[in-house]
Amino acid sequence: MTSLSATIQDVFNEPGCGKNATKSEAERKKGCTKQLQPGGAAGGCAFDGAKIALQPLTDVAHLVHGPIACEGNSWDNRGARSSGSSLWRTSFTTDINETDVVFGGEKRLYKAIRETIEKYDPPAVFVYQTCVPAMTGDDINAVCKAAKEKFGKPVIPINAPGFVGPKNLGNKLAGEALLEHVIGTQEPDYTTPYDLNIIGEYNLAGELWQVKPLLDELGIRIFASISGDGRYKEVAYSHRAKAAMMVCSKAMINVARKMEERYGIPYFEGSFYGIQDSSDSLREIARLLISRGAPEELMARTEAVIEREEAKAFAAIASYRPRFAGKKVLLITGGVKSWSVVAALQEAGLELVGTSVKKSTREDKERIKELMGQDAHMIEDMTPREMYKMLKDAKADIMLSGGRSQFVALKAAMPWLDINQERHHAYMGYVGMVTLVAQIDKALHNPMWQQVRKPAPWDRPGESWQARALAQMDAEAAALAADPVATEKARRAQKICHCKSVSLGAIEDAIATRHLDSVEGVRLATDATGGCGACAARVEDILKAPLPPKVAAPALKAAE
Amino acid sequence: MAIVTHAKKACTVNPLKMSQPIGGALAFMGLRGCMPLLHGSQGCTSFGLVLFVRHFKEAIPMQTTAMSEVATILGGYENVEQAVLNIHKRTRPEIIGICSTGVTETKGDDVEGYIRLIRARNPEVAQLPMVYVSTPDFKDAFQDGWEKTVARMVETLVDPVDAGAPIQRNARRINVLPGCHLTPGDLDEIRTIMEDFGLQPSFLPDLAGSLDGHIPDEFTPTTIGGIGVDEIATMGESAWTIAIGAQMRRAAEAMKTRTGVPFRLFERLSGLEANDEFIMFLSQISGRPVPRKYRRQRGQLVDAMLDAHFHIGGRRLAIGAEPDLLFDMSGLLHDMGAHVMAAVTTTHSPVLERVETEEVLIGDLEDLERLAQERGCDLLITHSHGRQAAERLNIPFYRAGIPTFDRIGAGHQLTVGYRGTRDTLFTIANLLIADHEANHDATPGTWRGDGAHGAHAPLGKGAHAPDTLAHVAAVH
Numbered sequence A: 001m002t003s004l005s006a007t008i009q010d011v012f013n014e015p016g017c018g019k020n021a022t023k024s025e026a027e028r029k030k031g032c033t034k035q036l037q038p039g040g041a042a043g044g045c046a047f048d049g050a051k052i053a054l055q056p057l058t059d060v061a062h063l064v065h066g067p068i069a070c071e072g073n074s075w076d077n078r079g080a081r082s083s084g085s086s087l088w089r090t091s092f093t094t095d096i097n098e099t100d101v102v103f104g105g106e107k108r109l110y111k112a113i114r115e116t117i118e119k120y121d122p123p124a125v126f127v128y129q130t131c132v133p134a135m136t137g138d139d140i141n142a143v144c145k146a147a148k149e150k151f152g153k154p155v156i157p158i159n160a161p162g163f164v165g166p167k168n169l170g171n172k173l174a175g176e177a178l179l180e181h182v183i184g185t186q187e188p189d190y191t192t193p194y195d196l197n198i199i200g201e202y203n204l205a206g207e208l209w210q211v212k213p214l215l216d217e218l219g220i221r222i223f224a225s226i227s228g229d230g231r232y233k234e235v236a237y238s239h240r241a242k243a244a245m246m247v248c249s250k251a252m253i254n255v256a257r258k259m260e261e262r263y264g265i266p267y268f269e270g271s272f273y274g275i276q277d278s279s280d281s282l283r284e285i286a287r288l289l290i291s292r293g294a295p296e297e298l299m300a301r302t303e304a305v306i307e308r309e310e311a312k313a314f315a316a317i318a319s320y321r322p323r324f325a326g327k328k329v330l331l332i333t334g335g336v337k338s339w340s341v342v343a344a345l346q347e348a349g350l351e352l353v354g355t356s357v358k359k360s361t362r363e364d365k366e367r368i369k370e371l372m373g374q375d376a377h378m379i380e381d382m383t384p385r386e387m388y389k390m391l392k393d394a395k396a397d398i399m400l401s402g403g404r405s406q407f408v409a410l411k412a413a414m415p416w417l418d419i420n421q422e423r424h425h426a427y428m429g430y431v432g433m434v435t436l437v438a439q440i441d442k443a444l445h446n447p448m449w450q451q452v453r454k455p456a457p458w459d460r461p462g463e464s465w466q467a468r469a470l471a472q473m474d475a476e477a478a479a480l481a482a483d484p485v486a487t488e489k490a491r492r493a494q495k496i497c498h499c500k501s502v503s504l505g506a507i508e509d510a511i512a513t514r515h516l517d518s519v520e521g522v523r524l525a526t527d528a529t530g531g532c533g534a535c536a537a538r539v540e541d542i543l544k545a546p547l548p549p550k551v552a553a554p555a556l557k558a559a560e
Numbered sequence B: 001m002a003i004v005t006h007a008k009k010a011c012t013v014n015p016l017k018m019s020q021p022i023g024g025a026l027a028f029m030g031l032r033g034c035m036p037l038l039h040g041s042q043g044c045t046s047f048g049l050v051l052f053v054r055h056f057k058e059a060i061p062m063q064t065t066a067m068s069e070v071a072t073i074l075g076g077y078e079n080v081e082q083a084v085l086n087i088h089k090r091t092r093p094e095i096i097g098i099c100s101t102g103v104t105e106t107k108g109d110d111v112e113g114y115i116r117l118i119r120a121r122n123p124e125v126a127q128l129p130m131v132y133v134s135t136p137d138f139k140d141a142f143q144d145g146w147e148k149t150v151a152r153m154v155e156t157l158v159d160p161v162d163a164g165a166p167i168q169r170n171a172r173r174i175n176v177l178p179g180c181h182l183t184p185g186d187l188d189e190i191r192t193i194m195e196d197f198g199l200q201p202s203f204l205p206d207l208a209g210s211l212d213g214h215i216p217d218e219f220t221p222t223t224i225g226g227i228g229v230d231e232i233a234t235m236g237e238s239a240w241t242i243a244i245g246a247q248m249r250r251a252a253e254a255m256k257t258r259t260g261v262p263f264r265l266f267e268r269l270s271g272l273e274a275n276d277e278f279i280m281f282l283s284q285i286s287g288r289p290v291p292r293k294y295r296r297q298r299g300q301l302v303d304a305m306l307d308a309h310f311h312i313g314g315r316r317l318a319i320g321a322e323p324d325l326l327f328d329m330s331g332l333l334h335d336m337g338a339h340v341m342a343a344v345t346t347t348h349s350p351v352l353e354r355v356e357t358e359e360v361l362i363g364d365l366e367d368l369e370r371l372a373q374e375r376g377c378d379l380l381i382t383h384s385h386g387r388q389a390a391e392r393l394n395i396p397f398y399r400a401g402i403p404t405f406d407r408i409g410a411g412h413q414l415t416v417g418y419r420g421t422r423d424t425l426f427t428i429a430n431l432l433i434a435d436h437e438a439n440h441d442a443t444p445g446t447w448r449g450d451g452a453h454g455a456h457a458p459l460g461k462g463a464h465a466p467d468t469l470a471h472v473a474a475v476h
């Protein structure tokens, strides 16, 4: 356990993470994760995160050491795709019982590894630790080591039991395991000047294959994919790549950075979501490879491919413009992915509402990202009724989001499209954006909506349950407005920082009493912006406003 | 008569089983205004939530006490207290249903004690109904979690009826205790049938009220329907309890002990004879003749059986399911002339010995796939996780049970009643017909005798599992 906590501290100290650079020592120790409240909706645990990050390695046997809950309730639930082995979709778990809890489960684990190797002969076994055996003290490192010696195969301990933290911590711990046990343990047959690692891309819905043909055309070889459609041996020799692309999320930044440090492999953070992002990423890949010795002409070829693909994609998207005239999209989701689709949606002639996305120049990018991140957090804390009001007020024709707002939208007869997680369609690269726009078109223009929105013939108009709920909320709001004391209280109670649960009132008080004038100052005084950091823009607004500032509630802001 | 055996291996491969606490949580989802709460780390709840969302395609209310590593060592009183207070404040539930998990059972948290203390310290929740069930992940299975939870509901929420005191029973009112193998659609069907006999059923729990996919009439973060705490309290006034599935015996007995209401257990509700029994029982307790509607439906079922037996008869079935679903489905198909060649389940149950096969294995889907291969099965029935095996075996696959995540409408899959049985037989027969057309239609080479043909034992595509798939029995 001590080595695990050391690893966790190390991960929290990640200098490659931009947010970390601005944090104090003590804060860094606490980590960049949202403190989960008991009685709240749950996100995935660290084990979940570790498995998400590694399971797309297709030829590895992923063995989960724990009770049936951890694996039995969740296996084969991710949309990654493989071009080769399907072993990664085979579920292995020790399914420990009461005896194992009382007397320890190490023996069972050892036997399970043996059975797995005997029956399935994988190039490697990854052993995932979970909470119960971590509590009872099963030493999976020792078992893996013994098994490795005995069976002559890599048996890799992935030490990320769920209760050490949330999913994103698990992503990083998974990365640490690769760094410690896998990367650099084998040598490739040959290398080329065009060898590229792709890190942190999971090939959900086969999205990687939307980009790979372009790389193939340019002669760029995906040397190792960590981990979408990846192979164990590729990861093992990935230290011989010339350059690396870290895809979108910060999930595996530790892997990219440490590989740069140890093996001199330069990396960049890029994304293939969105047309502009795809082009930028292709350019950056070419630039890095050339800097490592690839011939200069690669850039010219890359530019030619970009020009051709952009023209094709924009032409395809532009053909939707007449159909999208006057249509509004409400886009709610955190992270870079949602930012990157903004440009494509605007190109298709859709208007974005809800987030304060107006015209997205490159300079606005950071701010839009922050705002959308904040909205995503806000959604997590909203009741279904509030969420519905927000949808209504936004007057959107379709909502794009990931996760839990889905059913509120659909039940309220609002077209909805999943752009995050468990999708059936791949949205990566140039073709991916065209697919996305085509999906929006399909959803928007379905004649089904008109029918489902009609009240039942025996209901009187205006008496729908949605209308009742809105009327009730309006009445509550009116009652509140009539009472200045309550109004002020409600205004001050608005949550600004959702991660650290800091209210507007607390921030105003801190600014007033301590004469603060910077986001940094507010953070030190109140902890606000100390979580995901997405609310920094709001805090800036509060700082700029006269005290006490008139800041609209987040829900109202969406309504404006 | 079947022998019940255990798989002898250390590693479960492709689990059939899911854990107890989420079985318990699902039972709580059949109560109105309920917030199910898992006492454990966040991942356990998150996995359960995702599983149900994918199965029902509905928003799922389910929360966590968010036990951190430190909290698991120190004990979870504060987490449970905070969770209860937060849920009470934010979602105003009518009841909170709490299930423990492996994490909190390893330490041995005394949650009943916690609840007493929470009530004493926080007057706002002193009267809030809370039901706690102990459901460690490292014991038993999903169905057991449901079974224990419904029994606990009866023990804590039903007003006791003093055996000595005279009680005014309502002859029309009937308690129904459905097992977790029934879908919301099944419950609706049972409700309709009972109402047609002039009876008023109270379902505990009632997933048809909450997870039937209806559009709610208000926004609520808790369950959007189901049986209310008030209705549960008065279940002791009912004339009868009908328990469906052997797993519900425990709850039915608890009801009898607590209120004196007699019960009748129906282990199966699909199939002609099972429904004849059920319908006659309803006729008897209601004092009404069987409505014309059901006389006609019975005739339709008989006709469906005649039509379907050509296709189902002689089929070699491999089935993986929790005990009650296994008993029900395998029985139905056995009655239609199929042979139950491979039967795998998750946990013990008295019905297993009576499954119409030689052996019932408590095991996983790897076992089921191997047995199906060895014994030349040509029909697979299990939940969606069987999809990989079905593909490798290349045999028709009928999805039954939770989770069914790769098809829609799982909540309305109907197997009970004459009508449900009829439609199930049609669906399965059509599946077999389509498979025959696609894979087994005659070609000029079919009867050349090189052994490469036949309905049984196609070679699997699972090249990565040479050992398990090596023994391909050439059964014809």
Ligand code: SF4
Pocket: A045, A046, A047, A048, A066, A069, A070, A129, A130, A131, A132, A161, A162, A163, B040, B041, B042, B043, B044, B045, B047, B102, B103
């Ligand atoms: S929190 Fe722990 S016990 Fe729960 S699913 Fe995650 S690893 Fe398993």
